[in-house]
């Protein structure tokens with residue numbers, strides 16, 4: 564069956580090129596890994612996060628699912644455990660990682676599906692993918708309704724681990740993105756609220772051991788954005804914005 568040969572040719576190319584250096588890197592960090600972030604991204608085949616972020620061996624723990632969502636702790640009370648919560652524990656508790664970053668993207672098929680079902684999202688049932696996005700995207704749909712009620716730009720407010728840390732967001736003030744991409748940006752920010760619903764993360768954010776950030780990738784321009792709490796919007800990651808974004812990530 565065609566397709567697997569592409570993967571195997573990749574292994575052969577890896578063996579001939581990257582393998583010696585990577586094995587040395589694996590050995591170097593074996594007893595002292597210091598990953599810098601837990602990254603939550605979409606399973607979309609275009610989101611090659613390690614390449615986009617120019618990551619090296621040991622840099623981050625990567626969690627991927629349809630729609631880059633982190634199930635709210637309330638949904639786990641009904642549905643049991645989640646790999647996302649387990650990954651947060653592995654990263655932030657076991658490995659003492661300080662940064663959790665959620666990265667959404669444009670033209671997201673999971674978000675497109677959820678966006679199309681947004682008027683019936685409270686109804687249960689459907690395919691596995693439908694149930695996944697409906698169950699864990701319900702809060703996103705509700706937040707998007709708030710955005711529409713606020714004129715489509717905002718402000719909308721996201722709850723944090725404490726009332727004095729909740730943050731406000733304006734979405735796409737320049738009106739350059741399609742509605743479903745605005746929806747995807749709302750979804751990305753909603754995940755920060757979902758992450759702090761987990762008590763063990765909430766405790767670490769309150770005590771400044773963990774910080775949460777949201778990024779968004781525009782596939783067809785190749786631009787990365789990061790949410791700035793100070794500017795209350797997604798800001799393009801450029802040389803001129805770099806210092807602001809680093810400082811902003813540390814200030815809350």
Ligand SMILES: [Zn+2]
Pocket residue numbers: 605606607629630631668670671672673674
């Ligand atoms: Zn996606």
